[in-house]
Amino acid sequence: MNSPLLQVAGLRVAVGGKEILTGLDLTVRAGEVHAIMGPNGSGKSTLAHVLAGREGYEVTGGSASYRGQDLLAMAPEERARAGIFLGFQYPIEIPGVSNVYLLRSALNARRAARGESEIDAAGFLRLVRDKARLMQMDESFLQRGVNEGFSGGEKKRNEIFQMAVLEPTLAILDETDSGLDIDALKVVANGVNSLRSAERSFVLVTHYQRLLDYIRPDFVHVLAGGRIIRTGDRTLALELEAGGYDQVLAAAAS
Amino acid sequence: MTSTTENPALEDLIGRRYAHGFVTDIESDTVPPGLSEDTIRFISAKKGEPEFLLEWRLKAYRHWLTLREPRWAKVHHPPIDYQAISYYSAPKAPQGPRSIDEVDPKLLETYEKLGIPLHERARLAGVAVDAVFDSVSVTTTFKDRLSAVGVIFCSFSEAVREHPELVRKYLGTVVPYRDNYFAALNSAVFTDGSFVYIPQGVRCPMELSTYFRINQAKTGQFERTLIIAEEASHVSYLEGCTAPQREENQLHAAVVELVALRDATIKYSTVQNWYPGDEEGRGGIYNFVTKRGDCRGANSRISWTQVEAGSAITWKYPSCILRGENSVGEFYSVAVTNNLQQADTGTKMIHIGRNTRSTIVSKGISAGRAQNAYRGLVKILPTAENARNYTQCDSLLMGARCGAHTFPYMEVRNPTAVVEHEATTSRIGDDQLFYCRQRGLSTEDAVNLIVNGFCKQVFRELPMEFAVEAQNLLNVSLEGAVG
Numbered sequence: 001m002n003s004p005l006l007q008v009a010g011l012r013v014a015v016g017g018k019e020i021l022t023g024l025d026l027t028v029r030a031g032e033v034h035a036i037m038g039p040n041g042s043g044k045s046t047l048a049h050v051l052a053g054r055e056g057y058e059v060t061g062g063s064a065s066y067r068g069q070d071l072l073a074m075a076p077e078e079r080a081r082a083g084i085f086l087g088f089q090y091p092i093e094i095p096g097v098s099n100v101y102l103l104r105s106a107l108n109a110r111r112a113a114r115g116e117s118e119i120d121a122a123g124f125l126r127l128v129r130d131k132a133r134l135m136q137m138d139e140s141f142l143q144r145g146v147n148e149g150f151s152g153g154e155k156k157r158n159e160i161f162q163m164a165v166l167e168p169t170l171a172i173l174d175e176t177d178s179g180l181d182i183d184a185l186k187v188v189a190n191g192v193n194s195l196r197s198a199e200r201s202f203v204l205v206t207h208y209q210r211l212l213d214y215i216r217p218d219f220v221h222v223l224a225g226g227r228i229i230r231t232g233d234r235t236l237a238l239e240l241e242a243g244g245y246d247q248v249l250a251a252a253a254s
Numbered sequence: 255m256t257s258t259t260e261n262p263a264l265e266d267l268i269g270r271r272y273a274h275g276f277v278t279d280i281e282s283d284t285v286p287p288g289l290s291e292d293t294i295r296f297i298s299a300k301k302g303e304p305e306f307l308l309e310w311r312l313k314a315y316r317h318w319l320t321l322r323e324p325r326w327a328k329v330h331h332p333p334i335d336y337q338a339i340s341y342y343s344a345p346k347a348p349q350g351p352r353s354i355d356e357v358d359p360k361l362l363e364t365y366e367k368l369g370i371p372l373h374e375r376a377r378l379a380g381v382a383v384d385a386v387f388d389s390v391s392v393t394t395t396f397k398d399r400l401s402a403v404g405v406i407f408c409s410f411s412e413a414v415r416e417h418p419e420l421v422r423k424y425l426g427t428v429v430p431y432r433d434n435y436f437a438a439l440n441s442a443v444f445t446d447g448s449f450v451y452i453p454q455g456v457r458c459p460m461e462l463s464t465y466f467r468i469n470q471a472k473t474g475q476f477e478r479t480l481i482i483a484e485e486a487s488h489v490s491y492l493e494g495c496t497a498p499q500r501e502e503n504q505l506h507a508a509v510v511e512l513v514a515l516r517d518a519t520i521k522y523s524t525v526q527n528w529y530p531g532d533e534e535g536r537g538g539i540y541n542f543v544t545k546r547g548d549c550r551g552a553n554s555r556i557s558w559t560q561v562e563a564g565s566a567i568t569w570k571y572p573s574c575i576l577r578g579e580n581s582v583g584e585f586y587s588v589a590v591t592n593n594l595q596q597a598d599t600g601t602k603m604i605h606i607g608r609n610t611r612s613t614i615v616s617k618g619i620s621a622g623r624a625q626n627a628y629r630g631l632v633k634i635l636p637t638a639e640n641a642r643n644y645t646q647c648d649s650l651l652m653g654a655r656c657g658a659h660t661f662p663y664m665e666v667r668n669p670t671a672v673v674e675h676e677a678t679t680s681r682i683g684d685d686q687l688f689y690c691r692q693r694g695l696s697t698e699d700a701v702n703l704i705v706n707g708f709c710k711q712v713f714r715e716l717p718m719e720f721a722v723e724a725q726n727l728l729n730v731s732l733e734g735a736v737g
Binding site: 076091 | 684696709
């Protein structure tokens with residue numbers, strides 16, 4: 001039917017001469033939610049970073065296209081303006097820069113790339129207030145320095161809040177569930193679910209099945225040794241939870 | 255995508271655009287290079303000064319001859335040939351105070367280009383400007399409106415003519431000519447600058463500002479500013495400075511003296527943007543400045559805010575002598591160095607009176623191969639019962655070839671004093687840049703955002719009219735610091 005939003009084919013990526021992704025294939029269509037699971041060191045975060053354009057990774061083979069464009073040729077900010085959002089595993093602190101200031105700059109950078117004018121102050125304020133409420137964040141968060149002095153849970157919540165404001169087309173969430181207690185996890189999941197739509201796709205990178213109790217994926221992929229060794233529906237996640245990665249890895253190897 | 259440990263963008267320190275590097279082609283009256291008692295007599299005669307001032311200049315000069323250039327600062331430069339500098343240069347025009355209509359249109363155009371309109375209709379609302387061009391003040395705006403409330407705002411030369419008693423009473427009482435090498439030199443050869451007098455109980459109705467411009471080649475600029483705030487008065491003053499782009503270095507050695515009497519407040523802000531030299535360190539201004547405020551009366555307050563972005567070398571330590579009981583001294587500083595710029599700047603807080611308080615917030619930003627040092631002294635004398643000081647020194651490094659240094663000195667001679675010092679050094683990391691870029695910001699915008707966040711504590715101390723200018727200046731100064 002529709003052409004894929006994201007198409008990764010035979011992607012090989014090395015860091016410091018060591019190959020981390022060894023021929024990874026992934027196809028994400030509009031509206032789909034994909035979960036990428038795998039043991040530590042399997043290359044999950046590398047995949048998330050490479051898709052977002054982080055420097056320090058060497059692509060040694062394969063391709064990645066986004067809406068038919070060569071994704072790997074785009075600068076990180078071009079990818080962001082084209083609708084790709086990365087929820088960071090470890091969100092970065094920027095002291096002295098308020099959350100709203102960063103968001104407004106980000107939003108306007110996207111609008112400028114689309115040839116639109118800057119968002120007006122009142123409209124922006126309404127937007128961020130709505131989204132803050134959605135994420136059950138106190139409004140004082142908006143004026144605080146970006147992630148400055150935030151707890152681990154607050155930082156993750158802030159990532160989803162930013163995503164909600166920026167309304168990406170493809171959201172890649174890198175271990176957004178790690179370090180969250182169950183209440184925070186629900187808030188985060190609720191934020192993601194409220195953004196699900198026929199046009200928006202998600203790639204959830206996670207180590208645990210727990211997140212998938214709250215966000216139901218269309219596909220679950222097992223990443224091991226730098227490539228996807230198995231793909232299934234959400235029952236695969238339950239299988240992983242029950243038997244652990246070893247069992248799935250052994251089955252795939254045989 | 256590349257795999258380096260260092261962000262290649264951060265390594266790529268190139269081209270910085272200096273917007274004010276043009277030269278005004280104007281006929282000037284410039285004395286030949288050289289310094290002697292004759293030079294000083296010439297300057298004094300040119301300005302029609304009273305005898306006491308010439309005597310003071312000559313004493314300063316004779317003292318200067320016994321001194322040697324200070325060597326303790328963390329800056330390096332080839333020896334300065336003081337005989338190769340011209341000590342007086344003024345645009346050819348009728349002498350004396352004049353109305354705006356008599357000012358050479360080329361000068362008006364110059365200030366227009368610098369964003370400082372002097373014409374009545376285009377003036378910055380709420381800001382009175384004294385425009386100093388090389389060795390002389392060309393005009394001062396809004397004088398009538400200010401004099402209506404008793405505020406004197408004029409060039410130093412005019413103050414010497416019109417208010418010699420005030421000049422005589424206060425000149426050199428905060429920075430004596432014996433203070434240091436450059437202060438002695440300035441005292442001998444200063445040519446112009448601004449003079450401010452706020453009478454008792456008056457809150458100055460507008461921002462006062464002086465805009466210093468060096469234009470002529472091979473000249474030095476030696477200005478002198480004196481601000482007197484009588485009891486229970488209030489004034490906010492701002493200075494800005496620029497110079498043409500030249501291959502040789504030029505010397506700027508200024509002295510600023512502030513006197514705050516009982517319950518008076520002086521807020522002094524600087525946006526310093528002298529030509530910094532090129533990427534290879536050729537040219538640029540040597541900025542050797544002595545600034546000091548005397549909180550002479552009880553409950554007085556002096557606040558220094560500086561944004562130091564220009565100059566090849568910056569050597570300045572705006573200080574406060576906290577003499578009056580409960581007096582307050584503040585120093586908020588952003589010093590940016592890029593390419594081969596060197597800055598050695600900070601403050602001295604001298605606590606003499608009881609319950610005196612001081613706050614120091616210093617933000618140093620280094621990029622390129624620049625060196626940036628904070629040097630500060632907090633001195634609590636035995637008489638300063640219950641003195642308080644808080645010092646915060648933060649350094650931000652961009653790239654791997656620049657340096658940040660902190661030299662805090664403390665001398666506490668009263669056991670009731672509380673002195674706090676905090677210092678941090680950080681680097682604009684790949685992580686922060688990537689985070690911002692992932693949200694859609696360009697690298698340049700990301701750097702500006704991070705740097706402005708870093709400087710926020712200082713920027714919010716600037717008068718509103720200039721906070722935006724300072725922010726933009728910083729962005730331009732660091733342009734090309736990340737490719």
